[in-house]
Amino acid sequence: MSADEPHELIRELLNKPNTAEAFSWLDEATDESDRTLGELESNERSIDLISEAYKCGAVKVYAVEIDTYPDGHQNTGKLVVELPADSSARAGVFEWCGKQAIASGYDPEVDVGQSHLFVMLD
Numbered sequence: 001m002s003a004d005e006p007h008e009l010i011r012e013l014l015n016k017p018n019t020a021e022a023f024s025w026l027d028e029a030t031d032e033s034d035r036t037l038g039e040l041e042s043n044e045r046s047i048d049l050i051s052e053a054y055k056c057g058a059v060k061v062y063a064v065e066i067d068t069y070p071d072g073h074q075n076t077g078k079l080v081v082e083l084p085a086d087s088s089a090r091a092g093v094f095e096w097c098g099k100q101a102i103a104s105g106y107d108p109e110v111d112v113g114q115s116h117l118f119v120m121l122d
Helices: 008-015 022-027 043-055 087-103
Strands: 035-037 060-063 074-076 078-082 116-120
Touching: 008 078, 008 116, 022 035, 022 043, 022 060, 035 043, 043 060, 043 087, 078 087, 087 116
Parallel strands: 035 074
Antiparallel strands: 060 078, 078 116
C-alpha cells in the first residue's frame, strides 16, 4: 500500500452503511432527529466544527460509524478527513486534526503522505 492510499481501517469505515459526508448528514437534522458530533451539544456547533475543517483545506469530511438512538437522535465521535495534495493546505488540515486529537487526549498524526486521517472527537 502506498502512502496516498487509504489505510485499511479508513477504507473499512468509508465503506460502512452508517457513513456520510459530514455536512450533508448534519444538514438533514430535524426536530425529531437531531444530529451531533462527539460531545458537542448542538447541530449548529457540529456544523461549525466541520466548517472549520473545510476552511483549513479538507477535501472532504466524512462522519463514520454514526449511531442512531431510540429517540431518533444521531451522533458520531468519529470522522475521516480526506487530505489535499497541496502542502500548505495539508499543513492546515493536519493542524486542525491535531487540535481535535489533543482535545480528546490523543497524539496528533504526522504527515507521511497519507490520503486520509481518522479523527476521534470523544
